[in-house]
Structure formats: structure tokens, C-alpha cells
Amino acid sequence: MNYDVVVIGAGPGGSLAAKTCAERGLSVLLVEKRQEIGAPVRCAEGIGKKDLQKFVEVDKKFIAAEVVGAKIYAPDGTEITLTEEMAGNEVGYVLERKIFDRHLARLAAKAGADVIVKTTAIGMERTKDSVKVKLRRMGEEFEVGCKIVIGADGVESRVGKWAGIDTTLKLNEIESCVQYLMTGIDFDPEYCHFWFGSNIAPGGYVWLFPKGNNSANVGIGVMPSLAKRSPKEYLDEFVERNYSNGKIVEVVAGAVPVKGEIETAVADNVMLVGDAARHADPITGGGIANAMKAGYYAGIVAAEAIQKGDCSAKTLRRYDELWKNDFGKDLARKRKLQQKLIKMDDETLNKIMHTLANCKLEEISVKAMIKELIKRHPKLLWDLKDLFL
């Protein structure tokens, strides 16, 4: 069996890559290790409206809820409200990933990609300008030949390592996450909610994303280098304090890479997209939009390279250019901001939030907001000025 491209992982990044390749006339195989695409979910399911609309026609069947902004709570409870635009466009829609991911895989299939599930990639072997991908499907091992492998295999990515890209994360480059789907709780369904504080979620935050009908994703991410306990213990405490009457109808766990921009997501015959390339936002943890963008770019570059008859790292470097120009710099900047934020104690965080609470936020941009903060807290934030001003 031979294809132009094999895509490992059928999340949003992988499906977009497969779809884009197929639309450009390439033969594509999309491989998913799980027996069900999109389940179990490992995600809070929030995405900005514009980002989603860029890649798919929005269909109500995969939208669980719509929100108008974000409410952020300081350690002392001070509340600030951000509009959708100010929240970094990470909020707007709350997806139903189980339906959304399948929809994207179907779009890839419709464009001409072959799809196989319950099939794990277990190895990869490069020969002269082609790759043999070793797959295991329900216990049976077989090989598929291709010219390009797109690794969209998530936070636990193996493809990068096989190709010589070291993607191992350190304990301060990852958020360890647990999430409950809760029902029967009271909250403002117009907003996504975020709680910060060293006792609430060290190096991360607690979130509540509405999912319609009085239900919501209530989850937590903590940075293992700072956390004293597991995220589950912190989350249980939070839920007990705030939503003790709610019922938990689903438990999911996950991890988000928050390493920031990596040097390269490319090797000979290989490109990495989404969480596999550490494309998630180091501040918000959001990753769906960047994964879809990266998948799209990888698809375009795959088509170009195959037409040119050259799938070397040098040619595929064009993909690095595309994703870095689009959101790579933003990842690097957010990583620096994150490094700054995780060093702040609760008192400092409170002070900053008080400043923000007193601004008329609707009238200013994120840039203006950070400028204002640097002006008012120069000692704290001075070294960020070159990044944001």
C-alpha cells in the first residue's frame, strides 16, 4: 500500500491536513489510534468564532454553547470582564468535540482521504526519499509507504521523536489537566470563567466553559513544577467549595504543551502539527485553532513538495515559515509572559487585577491594556515592554 501522505492522528490538526492534501490531489491516509474519533475528549472545547469560521462552515450540531466573553477572577475574588476579542479570541464558541472531530474527519474523507481507526503507528523508517510507516491494526502489523508523514499525534507525539525532533516536555513546559462535565450548577452562561491563584491552580487556572442546559466543563490545569498535589485534588477542592451541589457526569484528563514556539516542526519527509508541534497557546492553553491552521499549512506544503519531487527538510522548511509567521511569534511572546506570570505571588496578581478592574476595558485593546499595566507596575513588568509595546 502506498500513499503520497500519511497523517498520524485524526484530531482537528490531522483532519485539516488530510483534507487539504486530498483537495490538492494527493493520495492520503488518515490514521487514528483510537476506535472512536473525538473520544475521549481531552479539551475544554473553547475556540474563537473567527478562528473556527476560517476553516469550517459552522454547524449547530457541533456547537454546544456560545459566549460573549470571559470573566476572570483574581485570587481575592476581584472580577474582571473581557469581551471575546480581548480574551485573545479563545472564547466565543464552546464545541462538542465528539461531534466536531468526527465532522472534520468526514470532511477529509469527503475530499478523498482514506481513514482508518483503531490503528496505531508503531514506527517509521526512512529510505531514499520515501518513508515506510509501520502500523498496527487490531493486533495485525503492516506497512504503508509514503513520501511525507504528517505527525498530528498530540501531546504524546511519537512521530517527531522518530524523525529526530526532540519533543520531550519538561515539568515547566506542560499543564497537567483534569476536567469534569458538570450538570445542575449555577453560573453565568454568557461567559467563560477563569480563576487564578496559587492555592487554586498553581501555574495554571481553573476554568468553567458553558455547554448549554446548566451544564459546563469545569476543569483545571496546573504546572507540575509548581503544584504540590495533583490537579484532580485541586479541582475537587474547588468544586467542593463552589459547586458542591452539581453532579459530575463525565471525567476527562489531559495535558497541554506550553513550551512556546519550537525551533522547527520539520525533518526530512516529516512535518508536525498541533500539540505534537507544541502549538498550543502557553497562556490560554487553547490549541484547536492553531492546530487547524498548522494542518492547513502542512497540507499546502506537502502538495508543493510532492509536485516538486523533493520532500527534504529543506523544502518542508516552508511549512515552518508559514506557521511561525502566522502564530509562532505569538507563542514565543506568550511563553515569556507566562514565565513572568507564574512567578507572581497572589498579592501581586491581585494588584494587577485591581488595576485592570478599574480600566474601561471595552474601549482599549489588549496592547493598550498591557501598556497601562506596565505604566502602573513598571517594576513588575518592565522587561515585557519590548515584547508588547
Next chain:
Amino acid sequence: MAKRVVVNRYRCAYCGACVAVCKFNANELVETFLVIDEEKCNGCGICVKVCPMNALEVVS
């Protein structure tokens, strides 16, 4: 006896966090089943620290 990591399957939520931090590639998420390769694992315990569910433990 050498140290190694064991998984409590009743707790594991097969999220892949432990796989992402293991530089020895000892942990692998096969579909929704975590496998720890005893040959590769040296019991450093970094995966224990990242596990969201407290499902991992270093034993000797």
C-alpha cells in the same frame, strides 16, 4: 531492586501526559491503554509528577 514506575489502571484516564515528559520513551499510550516498558523505565518518576490522576507510582 531497581526502581520502576507502575500504573494503577483504575485511576489512569489515558491522557498521555506521562508519555509527553518521558525522555526514555518508556511510556506509551496504545489506544486507551498505558504501557510502561520496564526495559526503558529507570524509575526517575517525572511521569508521576505530571499525572493528573495520581495513577502512577515509583516502586522498587
